Amino acid sequence: MSASAAIASTGGVRTNEARTAPAVDVADLRVAFGKVQVVDGVDLALERGQALALIGESGSGKSVTLRALLRLFPEGRSRIEGRIHVAGRDVQALTRRQLADFRGRDVSMIFQEPLLAFDPVYTVGRQITEAILRHERVSKEDARRRALALFERVRIPSPERRLDNYPHEMSGGMRQRAMIALALACRPQVLLADEPTTALDATVQIQVLLLLRELQRDLGLTIVLVTHDLGAAVEVADRIAVMYAGKIVETGTARQVVLDPHHPYTIGLLRSRAEGALAKGARLQTIPGSPPDLAARPPGCPFAPRCFLAEHRCHGEMPPAREIAPGHRVACWHADEASVAYRVGPTPVRAAEPASPGPPGRPSEQGV
Amino acid sequence: MLLYTLKRLLYVTPVAFGVSVVCFLLVHLAPGDPLSAVLPADATQQTIDEMRAAYGFDKPLPVQYLIWLWHVLHGDLGTSIATGRPVAAEVGRAVVNSLILAAVATAIGFTFGTLFGFVAGYHRNSAADRAASALSVFGVSVPHYWLGMVMVIVFSATLGWLPPTGAGPDGSGNWRPDLDHLRYLILPAVTMSVIPTGIIARTVRALVADILSQDFVEALRAKGMDERGVFRHVVRNAAPTALAIMGLQLGYLLGGSILIETVFAWPGTGFLLNAAIFQRDLPLLQGSILVLAMFFVALNLLVDVMQTALDPRIERA
Numbered sequence: 001m002s003a004s005a006a007i008a009s010t011g012g013v014r015t016n017e018a019r020t021a022p023a024v025d026v027a028d029l030r031v032a033f034g035k036v037q038v039v040d041g042v043d044l045a046l047e048r049g050q051a052l053a054l055i056g057e058s059g060s061g062k063s064v065t066l067r068a069l070l071r072l073f074p075e076g077r078s079r080i081e082g083r084i085h086v087a088g089r090d091v092q093a094l095t096r097r098q099l100a101d102f103r104g105r106d107v108s109m110i111f112q113e114p115l116l117a118f119d120p121v122y123t124v125g126r127q128i129t130e131a132i133l134r135h136e137r138v139s140k141e142d143a144r145r146r147a148l149a150l151f152e153r154v155r156i157p158s159p160e161r162r163l164d165n166y167p168h169e170m171s172g173g174m175r176q177r178a179m180i181a182l183a184l185a186c187r188p189q190v191l192l193a194d195e196p197t198t199a200l201d202a203t204v205q206i207q208v209l210l211l212l213r214e215l216q217r218d219l220g221l222t223i224v225l226v227t228h229d230l231g232a233a234v235e236v237a238d239r240i241a242v243m244y245a246g247k248i249v250e251t252g253t254a255r256q257v258v259l260d261p262h263h264p265y266t267i268g269l270l271r272s273r274a275e276g277a278l279a280k281g282a283r284l285q286t287i288p289g290s291p292p293d294l295a296a297r298p299p300g301c302p303f304a305p306r307c308f309l310a311e312h313r314c315h316g317e318m319p320p321a322r323e324i325a326p327g328h329r330v331a332c333w334h335a336d337e338a339s340v341a342y343r344v345g346p347t348p349v350r351a352a353e354p355a356s357p358g359p360p361g362r363p364s365e366q367g368v
Numbered sequence: 369m370l371l372y373t374l375k376r377l378l379y380v381t382p383v384a385f386g387v388s389v390v391c392f393l394l395v396h397l398a399p400g401d402p403l404s405a406v407l408p409a410d411a412t413q414q415t416i417d418e419m420r421a422a423y424g425f426d427k428p429l430p431v432q433y434l435i436w437l438w439h440v441l442h443g444d445l446g447t448s449i450a451t452g453r454p455v456a457a458e459v460g461r462a463v464v465n466s467l468i469l470a471a472v473a474t475a476i477g478f479t480f481g482t483l484f485g486f487v488a489g490y491h492r493n494s495a496a497d498r499a500a501s502a503l504s505v506f507g508v509s510v511p512h513y514w515l516g517m518v519m520v521i522v523f524s525a526t527l528g529w530l531p532p533t534g535a536g537p538d539g540s541g542n543w544r545p546d547l548d549h550l551r552y553l554i555l556p557a558v559t560m561s562v563i564p565t566g567i568i569a570r571t572v573r574a575l576v577a578d579i580l581s582q583d584f585v586e587a588l589r590a591k592g593m594d595e596r597g598v599f600r601h602v603v604r605n606a607a608p609t610a611l612a613i614m615g616l617q618l619g620y621l622l623g624g625s626i627l628i629e630t631v632f633a634w635p636g637t638g639f640l641l642n643a644a645i646f647q648r649d650l651p652l653l654q655g656s657i658l659v660l661a662m663f664f665v666a667l668n669l670l671v672d673v674m675q676t677a678l679d680p681r682i683e684r685a
Contacts, residue, residue: 072590097594104592111590116583119601121608121679131591166680182591 023222029082040246051223053233056243087189105135108183112195114175118167125163150181173204209235245302252328262335309334391658446651455655466636470621472557477564485572507566516631533633556632564617575606608679615671
């Protein structure tokens with residue numbers, strides 16, 4: 001396995017890496033829980049100040065990939081292999097103590113459901129000052145002042161009073177802002193966001209996304225955003241990586257991936273968005289089938305059983321990632337056909353059907 | 369907080385009233401005539417009627433209740449039929465003894481219960497967890513009078529380390545906090561503590577396991593908190609429930625320790641109730657049940673107020 005080689009080669013070689021290296025540099029990341037390989041060879045590279053969105057459906061391994069950047073798993077129950085360099089540190093090489101110092105200071109995280117991510121019996125302000133006091137030698141008063149400034153920064157109204165609120169006394173949007181304030185408390189370089197808008201109302205979602213975008217620009221933050229919402233990804237991210245069954249199947253700039261998708265799964269995601277399909281009488285397109293069982297992974301491309309372009313080779317051989325344009329990589333044997341199929345027209349899937357093995361109309365188009 | 373406490377105090381009034389009615393009626397529901405126990409078998413009808421009138425048993429029940437309540441509100445629980453002494457004094461002394469025993473047993477139980485519970489909750493399905501679980505199941509299921517007798521056999525009869533019965537060397541039934549009296553407390557307290565140890569251990573184990581599986585623990589680790597920092601949060605989250613369980617256990621032990629108090633001849637409420645029941649001592653029975661019930665009410669109030677102080681969601685939600 002190349003993972004061990006990758007670890008070995010990065011030991012002491014790159015000493016001045018902290019300054020020049022990318023903020024996130026992950027190579028051949030593999031995460032397994034017991035016998036289940038949840039993340040299966042992921043490569044990620046992200047420059048400082050950039051935002052990357054990891055998108056995919058539930059169980060695609062995107063949240064696990066995100067947590068691997070902090071090694072945020074129960075000890076002994078997971079196996080993480082591969083190279084993980086974040087904010088200039090080799091995360092795999094950190095001791096327990098170093099890891100605790102690293103978390104929240106260099107890299108911090110915001111969560112899907114802020115009501116559950118705050119301890120219910122402490123005030124929000126106290127939980128922010130706790131993080132500051134954990135990482136820095138400052139007085140309680142200074143920590144409190146910092147927390148207040150953070151609340152102002154994320155635009156929480158009447159911040160002084162809100163610091164003394166308990167999590168359940170805030171609205172969902174305000175809680176997520178408070179969560180962001182907490183994450184920024186120790187001025188981290190990298191912010192990891194695990195579906196930060198999924199639990200929020202649609203009107204609040206956009207506010208939180210805009211706030212993230214603004215903070216990224218103002219503070220030079222590097223953001224890794226996990227989401228299943230393409231709209232959210234486009235709003236915040238410079239780059240998008242599409243994950244399926246623990247692998248990245250397509251990655252590129254946000255424009256490349258959304259406007260010029262080359263992987264049938266990306267195309268499926270784009271087509272299954274409600275926005276494009278809500279003309280009266282139109283059917284919402286879906287991707288047929290469901291993701292594979294990761295414990296019994298078939299050989300070949302994991303998407304092949306659901307793909308409208310799949311043929312014999314797809315079922316037997318995993319396609320390697322191929323660069324089709326600068327920075328745009330796709331892992332598909334039929335990337336060009338898929339791209340053509342997407343561009344042809346409103347129902348390009350039909351036009352592409354001669355290439356697909358299934359009977360006409362069945363494999364890719366299914367009413368809800 | 370103060371407002372909440374006052375409000376809870378107000379709510380207690382109807383509860384206390386209901387409790388007093390139940391206490392009063394409960395005793396009257398029991399079959400048999402209380403006076404038959406104290407009067408000689410050949411007492412004339414006239415003597416019986418006079419005694420009835422003296423104790424007020426000749427009046428209709430609601431009137432009896434109101435008279436009784438009136439006296440109770442003035443601190444007069446009546447006179448014991450068996451001993452002729454005021455019930456309030458008898459019950460008062462017994463309550464103090466029981467309280468000492470129950471408090472010490474609960475303290476022991478809380479200490480070991482939380483210890484076992486935390487170890488088991490933190491290391492679920494480990495050998496330590498299984499050992500702690502086995503111990504707590506043993507604590508909850510072992511018959512306590514039997515355990516008490518075993519303790520007496522081992523530590524008094526065989527080893528001769530501790531006295532088997534009574535509350536003190538003089539046999540007066542007044543426990544005092546000195547070394548001599550402490551020796552009398554150890555066996556009953558340890559025997560009794562087995563119950564709360566088991567219950568608290570099981571509750572705390574479930575609590576800790578639940579708290580550790582919550583999202584905010586992951587979030588705490590993500591912001592760099594070490595195990596000690598996480599532990600503080602776990603304790604703070606477990607505290608309200610653990611304290612509530614402890615308070616209820618204290619209440620149960622106060623009233624529910626008849627068997628243990630009898631085994632060790634500990635002059636507490638259990639012992640007193642036992643005597644009152646066998647002697648059909650109606651005023652004593654009513655008085656001690658009432659006092660015990662009121663203890664429960666007060667204890668619940670205390671636990672409620674404490675929980676509110678510890679868990680902000682209860683009051684404000």
